[in-house]
Amino acid sequence: MDSFETACELLPAPLRRRIETFSGRQPEEIRLRLHRPPALVLKGRELELAGDRLSENELTQVLERATGASLHSAMPAMVNGYISYQGLRIGLCGSAIMNQGRLAGFRDFSSLAIRLPRECRGICGGFIDRLTQNRLENTLIVSPPGLGKTTLLRELIRVLADSGTRVAVLDERNELSASSGGKQHFDLGRCSDVLVGIPKETGASMLLRGMNPQVIAMDEISAGEDRLVVERIIGCGVSILASAHGRDRHDMLRRPMYRDLFAMGAFSNIITISRDGENRRYSLERLE
Amino acid sequence: MTHLLGAILIAAASSALGFAYVNAEKRRLRALRSMESLLKTVAGEFSARLTPLPELFSRLEQSCDGPAAVFAAELNRRLNQLGERAFHILWCESVEIAFPMLSGEERELLSALGRCLGRYELERQLAELSLTLNRLSAAIDRHSVALPEKKRLGLGLAWTGGALLVIVLF
Numbered sequence: 001m002d003s004f005e006t007a008c009e010l011l012p013a014p015l016r017r018r019i020e021t022f023s024g025r026q027p028e029e030i031r032l033r034l035h036r037p038p039a040l041v042l043k044g045r046e047l048e049l050a051g052d053r054l055s056e057n058e059l060t061q062v063l064e065r066a067t068g069a070s071l072h073s074a075m076p077a078m079v080n081g082y083i084s085y086q087g088l089r090i091g092l093c094g095s096a097i098m099n100q101g102r103l104a105g106f107r108d109f110s111s112l113a114i115r116l117p118r119e120c121r122g123i124c125g126g127f128i129d130r131l132t133q134n135r136l137e138n139t140l141i142v143s144p145p146g147l148g149k150t151t152l153l154r155e156l157i158r159v160l161a162d163s164g165t166r167v168a169v170l171d172e173r174n175e176l177s178a179s180s181g182g183k184q185h186f187d188l189g190r191c192s193d194v195l196v197g198i199p200k201e202t203g204a205s206m207l208l209r210g211m212n213p214q215v216i217a218m219d220e221i222s223a224g225e226d227r228l229v230v231e232r233i234i235g236c237g238v239s240i241l242a243s244a245h246g247r248d249r250h251d252m253l254r255r256p257m258y259r260d261l262f263a264m265g266a267f268s269n270i271i272t273i274s275r276d277g278e279n280r281r282y283s284l285e286r287l288e
Numbered sequence: 289m290t291h292l293l294g295a296i297l298i299a300a301a302s303s304a305l306g307f308a309y310v311n312a313e314k315r316r317l318r319a320l321r322s323m324e325s326l327l328k329t330v331a332g333e334f335s336a337r338l339t340p341l342p343e344l345f346s347r348l349e350q351s352c353d354g355p356a357a358v359f360a361a362e363l364n365r366r367l368n369q370l371g372e373r374a375f376h377i378l379w380c381e382s383v384e385i386a387f388p389m390l391s392g393e394e395r396e397l398l399s400a401l402g403r404c405l406g407r408y409e410l411e412r413q414l415a416e417l418s419l420t421l422n423r424l425s426a427a428i429d430r431h432s433v434a435l436p437e438k439k440r441l442g443l444g445l446a447w448t449g450g451a452l453l454v455i456v457l458f
Contacts, residue, residue: 009371010371011371012371057374060374060407061370061371061372061374064371064374064407065370068340068343068367068370069342069367069375069405069406070338070340070341070342070406071406071408071409072334072338072406072409072410073338073340075338075410076338097409105409105410107408107409
C-alpha cells in the first residue's frame with residue numbers, strides 16, 4: 001500500500017471518495033482545514049477541491065483514526081507539532097494547551113496537513129560516487145520544508161546500505177523507516193540498522209556503543225543539542241549523513257549552530273535541493 | 289387437591305418473581321462494580337503508560353470479568369470503524385449492549401465518559417475518569433446499602449402478593 005492509499009484510509013468515506021480521484025497525480029500533501037474545502041498539494045502548488053467544506057466532526061474523525069482515538073498516547077509527539085501514522089507525518093494546528101509554561105498539547109483542531117512520503121529510487125545517482133570516493137564523506141542535505149530532504153536521505157541510506165556500508169539510522173520521528181509492528185515500510189537497504197523513536201543524543205550513544213556503524217544517518221538536525229551529537233559521532237570516526245531545514249549554504253551560515261559546525265569542518269559536502277519548474281534540482285557543493 | 293396445587297403454584301411463581309427482582313438488583317451491583325474495576329485500570333494505564341485505547345481494550349477484553357468484559361469486547365470489535373464513526377458513538381453503543389441491567393441514569397453516566405475519552409489531553413481525561421469513578425462509587429455504595437432492604441422488600445411483596453392472590457382466589 002503506498003502512502004497515498006494509507007492517507008486515504010484515514011479519511012471518512014465521502015472525503016476519501018473526493019480525494020481518491022487524484023491518486024494518479026501523485027499528491028505531495030493532503031491539507032484539511034476547518035470550514036474550508038479539502039486541498040491537495042500537487043507539484044508544490046495547493047489545489048482546493050470543489051464541494052463541501054470540512055466540518056469539525058470530519059477533522060475529529062481523521063484524528064481519531066490516526067491516533068486510535070487515543071490523543072493522550074499521541075500527545076508526546078503532538079507537542080512537536082505532528083503525529084505519525086504508518087510513516088505519514090500529520091501536522092496539526094489548533095488551540096495550544098499550556099501547562100506550567102510548557103506546551104502540553106492541542107485542542108479545537110483547525111488544520112491538518114498529511115504529508116505523503118514516497119520512495120524515489122535513483123535520485124542520488126548523479127552524485128553518489130562523488131560522496132563515497134573512499135568512504136562516505138560527512139554530508140548535510142539542505143532544503144526548505146516539503147522539497148524532499150527526507151526522501152533523498154532515505155535513498156542515500158538505501159544505496160549505501162545496499163553497497164555493503166553499515167548504516168545506523170537514528171529515526172527519531174519514525175519518518176525514515178516508517179516502522180510499525182516491527183516492519184519497515186520503506187526499504188533502507190540490506191546493511192541498515194534502524195533505531196526508532198529515541199532522541200538523537202541518547203540514540204547516537206547507543207548506536208556508537210552497540211552497533212559498530214560506519215555511517216550514522218539522521219533527519220533534521222536543528223536543536224542546539226544536535227550539534228553535540230554531530231561532534232560526538234564525528235569524534236568517534238564515524239561518518240554522518242544528516243538533513244536540515246534551510247535554503248542553501250549561505251542561509252545556513254547565518255545560523256550560529258551551522259556556522260560553528262562548518263567552521264570546525266564537521267561536513268565536507270552540502271547537497272541543496274531546490275525547485276526547478278515542476279522538478280527538483282540537487283546541487284552538491286564541497287566545503288573546504 | 290386442585291386448590292392446594294393452585295396455591296403451591298402461585299406461591300412458587302410469586303417467590304420466583306421476588307428472587308428475580310433480587311437477582312436483577314444483584315446483577316446491577318455486579319455490573320457497576322465490574323465497570324468501576326475496568327475504569328480504574330483505564331485510569332492507571334493512562335497515567336502510567338499512555339496506553340492507546342485499542343491496545344488497552346484488547347487486553348481488558350481478556351482480563352475483565354462479567355459485563356465489563358462484554359463491554360470491552362464490544363468496544364474493541366467496533367474500534368475498526370474509527371474514522372467512519374465517532375468514538376463516542378461506538379462507546380455509547382457498547383454501553384447499551386453490555387449494561388442493559390443498569391438504569392438509564394447509570395448508563396448515561398458511563399456514556400458521558402465516552403465523549404471525553406481519547407479526545408482531550410491526558411489531564412482532562414484523568415479528571416473525567418476520576419469524576420465518573422466517584423459517581424460510580426457513590427452509586428455502588430447506595431446499592432450496597434439498599435440491597436438487603438430491597439431483598440426483604442422484594443421477597444416480602446412477592447410473597448404477600450402471592451398469599452393475597454391465594455386468599456382471593458380460594
